[in-house]
Every structure is written in C-alpha cells, then in structure tokens.
Amino acid sequence: MRYSKAFIPTMRHVPKEATMASHVLLIRSGSVRMLSKGIYSYLPLGWRAVENVARVVREEMDRTGAQEILMPFVQPASIWQESGRWDGFGPELLRFKNREGADYAIGPTHEEVVTDLVRREIRSYKQLGFNLYQIQTKYRDEPRPRAGILRGREFIMKDAYSFDADAEAAQRSYEGMVVAYARIMTRLGLEFRAVQADTGAIGGDLSHEFQVTTPSGEDVLVLCDKCSYAVNVEMAPAYGDGWTCTPGEAQGGTSSEVHTPGAHTVEEVSSFLGVTAQDILKTVVLHDGDHHHAALVRGDRELNLLKTARLLGVREVFLAGDEDVRRLTGADVGFAGPCGLEKKVESIIADREVEGMAGFVCGANRTDHHLKDVHLGDIGADVRFADLRKVTDGDGCPRCGGPIHTEKGIEGGQTFYLGTIYSEKMDATFLDSGGKSRAVEMGCYGIGITRLVAAAIEQHHDENGIVWPIEVAPYQVHVLQLGAGEQAAAEAERIHDELEREGLDVLLDDRKERPGVKFFDADLLGIPVRIVVGEKGLKQGALEVKTRDGSISESIPPSDVVGRAAGIVSDLRDEALRSAGERAGSILKETGLQK
RNA sequence: CGGGGUGUAGCUCAGCCUGGUAGAGUGCGAGCUUUGGGAGCUCGAUGUCGCAGGUUCGAAUCCUGUCGCCCCGACCA
Numbered sequence: 106m107r108y109s110k111a112f113i114p115t116m117r118h119v120p121k122e123a124t125m126a127s128h129v130l131l132i133r134s135g136s137v138r139m140l141s142k143g144i145y146s147y148l149p150l151g152w153r154a155v156e157n158v159a160r161v162v163r164e165e166m167d168r169t170g171a172q173e174i175l176m177p178f179v180q181p182a183s184i185w186q187e188s189g190r191w192d193g194f195g196p197e198l199l200r201f202k203n204r205e206g207a208d209y210a211i212g213p214t215h216e217e218v219v220t221d222l223v224r225r226e227i228r229s230y231k232q233l234g235f236n237l238y239q240i241q242t243k244y245r246d247e248p249r250p251r252a253g254i255l256r257g258r259e260f261i262m263k264d265a266y267s268f269d270a271d272a273e274a275a276q277r278s279y280e281g282m283v284v285a286y287a288r289i290m291t292r293l294g295l296e297f298r299a300v301q302a303d304t305g306a307i308g309g310d311l312s313h314e315f316q317v318t319t320p321s322g323e324d325v326l327v328l329c330d331k332c333s334y335a336v337n338v339e340m341a342p343a344y345g346d347g348w349t350c351t352p353g354e355a356q357g358g359t360s361s362e363v364h365t366p367g368a369h370t371v372e373e374v375s376s377f378l379g380v381t382a383q384d385i386l387k388t389v390v391l392h393d394g395d396h397h398h399a400a401l402v403r404g405d406r407e408l409n410l411l412k413t414a415r416l417l418g419v420r421e422v423f424l425a426g427d428e429d430v431r432r433l434t435g436a437d438v439g440f441a442g443p444c445g446l447e448k449k450v451e452s453i454i455a456d457r458e459v460e461g462m463a464g465f466v467c468g469a470n471r472t473d474h475h476l477k478d479v480h481l482g483d484i485g486a487d488v489r490f491a492d493l494r495k496v497t498d499g500d501g502c503p504r505c506g507g508p509i510h511t512e513k514g515i516e517g518g519q520t521f522y523l524g525t526i527y528s529e530k531m532d533a534t535f536l537d538s539g540g541k542s543r544a545v546e547m548g549c550y551g552i553g554i555t556r557l558v559a560a561a562i563e564q565h566h567d568e569n570g571i572v573w574p575i576e577v578a579p580y581q582v583h584v585l586q587l588g589a590g591e592q593a594a595a596e597a598e599r600i601h602d603e604l605e606r607e608g609l610d611v612l613l614d615d616r617k618e619r620p621g622v623k624f625f626d627a628d629l630l631g632i633p634v635r636i637v638v639g640e641k642g643l644k645q646g647a648l649e650v651k652t653r654d655g656s657i658s659e660s661i662p663p664s665d666v667v668g669r670a671a672g673i674v675s676d677l678r679d680e681a682l683r684s685a686g687e688r689a690g691s692i693l694k695e696t697g698l699q700k
Numbered sequence: 701c702g703g704g705g706u707g708u709a710g711c712u713c714a715g716c717c718u719g720g721u722a723g724a725g726u727g728c729g730a731g732c733u734u735u736g737g738g739a740g741c742u743c744g745a746u747g748u749c750g751c752a753g754g755u756u757c758g759a760a761u762c763c764u765g766u767c768g769c770c771c772c773g774a775c776c777a
Contacts, residue, residue, distance in 0.1 A: 117726070117738075118712045122770055142769070248701080251770085369776045389774050400774090407775055424774055426702065434777085441777045468777060495775095587736055621737040628737090639736055649736090 106580070108614040112149050115626055125321055127562035128253030130571050134629050136579075143250025143258030147555075150630065153579035153610075154558045155261060159240050161292050161576050162263045162552055165285045171236035171265055176218045178242060182208035184217040187531050199246045213245040216527050216549060219266045224533035227545065230270040233535065236278060238265035240554060255515065255559040256323070262555075267548040270537060272524070275546035279311065279522045280698050282550045286315050286518050287692035291685040293557060294574025295564060297517065299696045300326050301336040303411060304521055311522035313696055315552075316514030317560040324514045327496050331507030333695050338511065339411040341496040343456075345503045350461035357482030359464075360444075366473045369439030371404040374475060378466060381405075386459065386467040386479070388441040390430045393419040396451035397433060400493060401443055401459050404466075407495040408456075416454060416491045434470040442468035442476060447486030456493040515560045518552040571631025572653050575677040580612040582670050583632035587620045587639035596663060597638040603667045609674060628653070633677060634670050638663075 114135040122139075123129040131137045136151030147155055163173065182200070185191035190198075191208075199211045212218065219237060227233065240263045250258050267278035283299065290297045295317050302314040314337055316326055325338035368374045375382050385404030390397060391413065398417060402408050414422045427438050433449045434441045443453055444467070462481070469476045481488065502509050525544035528534065533545045558577065565572045575581065582604055586597035594615070601613040612632060614623045620639070627635055637649040647660035650669050661669055693699040 114710090116711065121706085121712070124771075139769090371775070371777085373776085387774075388777055390777070391774090399777095402774085405775090410774085423701095424777090428702090430777070436777095439776050585736090589735075619735060619737090619739065621735095621739080624737045626738085637736075641736060 106610075106612050108612060109616050111612070113630070114148070115629055123253060125252045125255065125563070126566050127255060127321075127559040130562055130566055130629070130631075131253055131559065134571060134631070137254060139253075143247060143256070145254050145257060145259070150579045151558070154561075154573070154577050155555055157577050157579070158293060158554050158557050158561075159261070159263070162240065162289055162554065165289045165292070166236075166238050166263070166265060168288075169236065169281050169285050171238050173239060174237050175239050175241060176212075176215050176222070178212045178244070180210050180212050180215075180218055182210065184221050184531070185210060188217050188220075188527055189530060190217070197245045197247065199244055211244040212241075213243055214262075214549075214551070215239070215264055216266070216523070216547075217531070220527045220531045220533050220547070223266075223268055223545065224528070224531060227268070227533065227535045230535055230537045230543075233268055233270040233545065234274060234278075236265055236267040236282075238263060238550075253559060254555045255563075257555070260553060260555045263552040265550040267550070269546040269548075270535065270543070272546055275522065275524070275548055279520060279548050280693055282520050282548065283313060283692055283696060283698060284689045286520065286550070286552070288685040288689045289552065290315055290317070290517060291688045292576050292681045293561060294576060294681060295517065295557070295561060298326055298328065298335050298512070298514065299692060300328075300514075301340055301696075302519060303337060303339050310524065313520050314514075314516050315518040315520075317517045317557070317564060318512050318514050319560070319563045320513050321563050322513035322515040324516055326512045326514045327500075327509055328512060329502035329505060329507050329509050332502060332505040333697065334502050334504045334509070335695075338496060339409065341409075342503045343409075343458075343492050343494050343496050343500060345501060345506065348457070350458065352460050352481075357480045357484075360476045360479040360483050362469050362471070362474050363477050364473060365440075365475045368473075368475070369437075374466060375404065378475070378477065380466055380477075384465055386443070386462060386465045388443055388446070388468055390425040390433060390441055390450070391422045392425045392429065393417055393422045395419075397425060397429065397449070398422070399441070399443060399446050399450045399453045401453065401455035401488070402494050403456065403458050403462065406456065406458070407497075408493055409495040412491075413454070413493050416489070416493065417452070434468070436468065436470050436474075437472040440468040440470065440472055440474060442470050442479075443484045443486075443488070444476065444479065445470060445485070447484070452489065453484065453486055454489045454491060454493065457490050458494065459488075460490050515556065515563065516553070517557050517560055518550070520550045521548060523547040523549055566631070569625075570629035573631045573633055574681070575633050575674065576681055578610075578631070578633050580610040580632045581674045582609055582611045582634045582636060583627050583630065584611060584613045584636045584638060585620075585623050585627060586613065586615050587623065587637065587641075589617070590640045592643055593638050593640050596643060600636060600638060600663075600666055600670075604670060607667065607671045609671060634673050636666055636670055 116133045120132045137145045243262045244259050247258050269275040297315050297317050299313045302312045304312045327338050327341040328335050368377045371382050371385050382405035387402050387404050389400045389408050430438050464478050466477045498510050528544040534542050537543050561577045584597050584601050601611050604611045633653050635651045642648045648666050651658045
C-alpha cells in the first residue's frame with residue numbers, strides 16, 4: 106500500500122474527548138472516528154487490525170472444529186420472551202417496533218437465536234457435539250460508554266455456542282474453548298489471566314473471564330501469590346472456611362452523641378475523633394429497585410455489591426440516591442448509622458467482620474453528628490451477618506491461605522457453561538441413547554474483537570505511539586522512503602514490491618514529506634518492522650531495519666533487506682505461536698479445570 | 701440516573717466576567733529556500749461561535765430551553 110494513496114488521517118493534537126491511551130492513539134493514528142456516543146467507524150488502519158484479530162480468532166476456533174455461521178442481529182421479541190430475558194435483560198437491550206408494531210430487539214448476544222436454530226434441527230443425541238460461532242456486530246445500550254472502542258455500545262464480537270448430549274461432553278467442550286482462548290490471547294501478544302467470574306445476565310454456573318492485565322483496566326482481579334487461585338473481585342470471598350471472629354460485646358447503652366461538623370468521610374471522622382478507620386462502622390444505604398436496605402462494613406472496608414445482591418436475593422443493588430439517604434436517615438449524606446434505621450429500611454445486613462466490633466463510632470442519623478461507644482446491641486434490630494466486603498491486597502487466599510494481591514484487567518473474553526437453562530426454557534430437546542427426552546447441554550463463549558484491538562494498544566504503546574503486536578498490526582512492514590531522489594524512490598518501491606510478493610502486508614511511505622514527519626507518523630502507527638530507504642543509506646550501502654519496540658536495529662546491505670525484514674516477521678510470528686502453544690498447555694491447570 | 705465540566709476554523713484552544721466588524725497556534729493552498737526525527741520566510745483561503753427561543757438599537761458574550769461530548773459516582777455514608 107502506498108501511503109500517498111491511503112486514507113490515514115493522522116492527528117498531531119490529542120483529541121480532547123479521549124483520555125485513555127488506546128482511545129487517544131486510535132484517533133490520532135487515523136484508525137477510528139466516532140459517529141455517536143459509543144458508536145465508531147473503523148478506518149482502513151483500524152479495520153485491518155480488527156480483521157487481523159478476527160483472523161486469529163477464526164483460525165483458532167476452526168482448529169477446535171467449531172463452525173462459523175452468521176445469525177440475524179435483528180431479533181423478534183418472541184424468542185426473548187421464551188427465554189424470559191425480554192423482561193430480564195434490562196435497558197441494555199435496545200428494543201424497537203417494526204412497521205406492523207411488532208416488538209424487536211437488536212441483538213446484544215445470541216443465545217436465543219442459536220437455541221431456536223438448533224432446536225428445530227436436533228432430534229437425536231447422534232446429532233450433538235458441535236459448536237457454532239459467528240463474528241458479528243452487537244449492540245448493547247450501555248448506560249455509560251467510554252474509552253472509545255474499549256467500551257462502546259456497538260462493537261464486534263465473536264460468540265460461540267456449544268451443544269452436547271451430556272454434562273461430561275459439555276465440560277470437554279468448555280475446556281476446549283478455554284484452551285482456544287488461551288491460544289488466541291497469547292497469539293495476539295496479550296498478557297492475560299483467566300479468572301473465575303460471575304455469570305451475570307447470561308446465566309449458568311461455571312464461567313471464566315479472560316482478562317487482559319493493564320493498570321487502565323476496569324475490572325479488579327484477585328490473584329493468589331502462592332497458588333493459581335484467580336477470581337474477579339466481584340466473586341471473591343473475603344473469608345476462608347476456617348474464618349471465625351470473636352463476637353463483640355453485644356451489651357449496648359453506653360453510646361453518646363458527638364458533634365462532628367462537616368465530617369462526612371470515614372477519614373474525616375477518624376481524624377476528627379482521633380480513632381482509626383477500623384473503629385468506625387460504615388453504613389451504606391442501598392436500594393434494590395423495590396426496597397431500601399442498610400449494609401454495615403468496617404470503616405476501612407468497601408462493600409461488594411454483587412455479594413450483597415446475592416445475600417438479598419435480588420439481581421442488582423445500587424447505592425441509594427442522596428435524596429433517599431436524606432429521607433430515610435433524616436440527615437445529610439455522611440451521617441447515616443444503623444441505630445433506629447430498622448423501621449426505615451427493609452433489612453439491615455452486615456459484613457461478618459462487623460460481628461467482632463464493639464465500642465465503635467457510627468453515624469447518628471443527624472447531620473453533623475456521630476455516635477461513639479456504640480455496641481451491636483444498640484442497633485435494636487436483627488442484623489444478618491454475611492461475607493459482604495470487597496477483598497483487598499493482603500487478604501488471605503480462600504484456597505491455600507497464601508497472600509493475595511489485586512490487579513486491573515480488561516475483559517477480553519468470557520466462557521460460560523450454561524447447562525440446560527436455555528434449552529429447557531426454549532424446549533431444545535433430543536432423545537438420548539435410552540430413548541429418553543433430554544435438554545441439550547449448552548455453553549457460550551464470547552470474545553470482544555474490537556475491544557481486544559484497544560486492549561492490545563493499552564498493553565503495547567509508548568509515548569510516541571502504538572507498538573502493535575505482530576498478529577494485530579495493520580501492516581507488518583513500514584518502508585520509509587526519504588528524500589526526493591529517484592534512486593531512493595526506485596529502491597523503496599523494489600523493497601515494497603518484493604516484500605508483498607513474500608506475502609507480507611507492507612506500507613510504503615512515498616509521500617512528499619520531510620523525513621521528520623515520516624518518522625513521527627511511523628512511530629504513531631506502530632507497524633512492527635521499519636525499513637528506512639534514504640540517499641544516505643544507499644550511498645553507504647546499508648539500510649536501516651528496525652523493530653518498533655526497539656529490540657532490533659540493524660544496518661544491512663539493500664540486497665539483504667527484504668530477506669531480513671521477512672525473517673524478522675516470521676520470527677515474531679513463530680514466537681507468538683510457540684508461546685500460544687505453551688500457554689494452552691498449562692491453562693487448564695491454571696484455571697483449576699484439570700488437576 | 702445523580703454530580704461536575706465543555707461546545708468558537710479540520711484539530712487544540714483564547715475571546716464571554718464588563719454586549720459593539722471573529723482571534724491564535726497547528727493544519728490546509730501557492731511560491732522560494734530546505735531535505736535522516738514534526739523546517740524557514742512570504743502570500744492566501746477557511747466560521748450558521750452546537751441548536752432554538754428571549755432580552756437589547758446591537759448577542760460568541762446576558763437569560764431560558766434543548767442537544768452533543770468528556771469526567772466522576774460506597775471508599776462520602
């Protein structure tokens with residue numbers, strides 16, 4: 106490809122709407138442009154990267170025997186009503202009516218469609234044991250899209266669905282996908298961890314997230330330093346089986362109110378009253394859509410909303426709004442306490458650790474006032490104790506007791522073992538070898554194709570631009586033709602043409618630009634191998650061949666340049682494949698799926 | 701949804717408080733010089749000041765509404 110003919114609108118300025126590295130660089134490199142909130146066009150460079158991720162995903166999915174299909178993204182409400190998700194999915198499902206007034210949705214995922222497709226054809230266990238996947242645009246009406254294509258409303262996803270006759274075969278299908286995902290992530294050059302995950306709206310009881318580890322990630326991973334325990338913080342239990350605590354003094358009656366003007370935060374209360382955060386009881390007012398609840402945690406802890414929702418038996422809980430807090434507690438936000446709150450809320454729940462607290466400080470439900478020397482007996486209501494707090498660095502591993510630490514991650518893919526939850530609801534059944542009717546055992550497996558492009562940049566960039574991993578890079582080799590001399594132009598063309606004949610994707614910067622401009626753009630675009638063809642080098646009989654990550658920088662004769670560049674590319678690919686094989690060999694142990 | 705911010709040239713932003721002919725840098729076009737890390741000089745083109753109302757002799761500026769975008773949202777309880 107000749108740069109002079111390419112549509113690569115690079116930008117010098119940092120676009121003001123972008124804060125994350127991948128977002129900034131995708132825009133600056135002319136890879137994507139926003140049409141509307143969370144909705145992006147892919148320009149040639151960005152689209153090539155997307156296609157490359159898709160290519161690797163296809164290769165690895167096909168390798169497992171999965172078959173590619175394409176399903177509709179416009180889906181009738183009827184199948185969603187069958188599965189119960191028309192009401193269950195929430196506002197992220199974009200719904201609309203067609204001209205006849207019938208309800209439809211734009212597919213955020215395809216369990217319903219694929220289950221419907223398969224149930225019409227499956228009669229016997231002999232037909233089962235297959236996996237269907239597609240690569241397609243999805244739409245989820247996210248409440249808060251951000252960070253460009255990392256968390257968009259419209260995005261491209263690979264979703265696969267396995268269909269088996271029994272749980273054992275389904276388990277093997279699941280493991281096959283976990284292995285494939287490890288190969289995919291590794292080939293794409295991504296550092297990742299597979300963690301146990303919540304199954305959320307999709308359902309099922311076994312799930313792993315493939316988290317691309319980066320400090321800019323949205324998810325928090327809890328990882329054991331000693332064993333292979335790895336879990337999303339949403340799921341992480343704070344207390345192992347052996348955990349106990351000595352119940353605190355239940356006797357109340359010693360509490361007294363203290364004036365704490367302006368002390369809204371635990372930190373402020375702690376320094377105002379000269380107590381530690383552990384001596385403070387934090388009261389969080391929640392609502393679950395129907396009712397309000399109060400949750401109690403130690404002052405230095407954070408509430409885990411997912412564990413809280415599970416305890417309450419609801420799908421989701423949210424923080425109550427400021428207005429609700431004022432109405433229920435009778436005080437400004439920051440002064441809520443459990444005493445006297447039992448009549449205002451549906452229930453009071455507390456983290457297990459709170460059971461050991463005594464003589465603590467808590468809000469007085471009166472603006473600018475707290476209570477001190479409070480005991481559990483003062484709450485005057487039944488409090489349910491459970492594992493509610495968020496796990497943090499320094500907590501113990503629930504499996505081996507070793508120390509755990511947390512890391513941030515971007516969820517690049519997730520695998521779910523669904524069992525029969527969809528097949529039962531939607532009547533996808535078959536006759537087993539004994540002639541009995543059974544529901545199909547299903548699994549579903551997603552990879553955010555466009556998100557992985559952004560994640561790759563989050564992990565691979567420097568202050569000058571992108572540093573593409575070889576399998577994602579829109580081009581593998583970037584030939585910089587410097588100067589206006591005919592000799593350099595002819596030589597650059599020759600190198601470009603020969604590299605293309607080798608089957609490589611090559612970008613030839615033949616623009617009438619000064620060298621500095623070309624170098625800066627080359628750094629920004631991040632193509633892995635760079636060849637500089639200038640009059641100076643030709644005179645000296647040595648051209649510069651460099652990798653974008655700086656690991657290789659050589660001056661070699663023009664006649665050897667093509668062979669050397671092609672060699673570097675194939676070495677990089679071989680290395681990616683080799684590590685993919687290695688990681689795939691250990692992933693089942695790593696995830697605990699095999700001993 | 702709540703809170704905060706922002707919208708002026710392709711891009712980044714100034715001007716707004718205190719109303720009076722629309723600005724800078726960068727980019728873009730032409731010319732000369734320059735040519736291995738975002739060149740210099742000269743000349744030039746570019747705006748429904750997000751949109752809709754209102755106040756005013758007069759609105760980018762003040763008022764009302766609306767739309768878009770960005771950031772934050774137990775860690776304050």
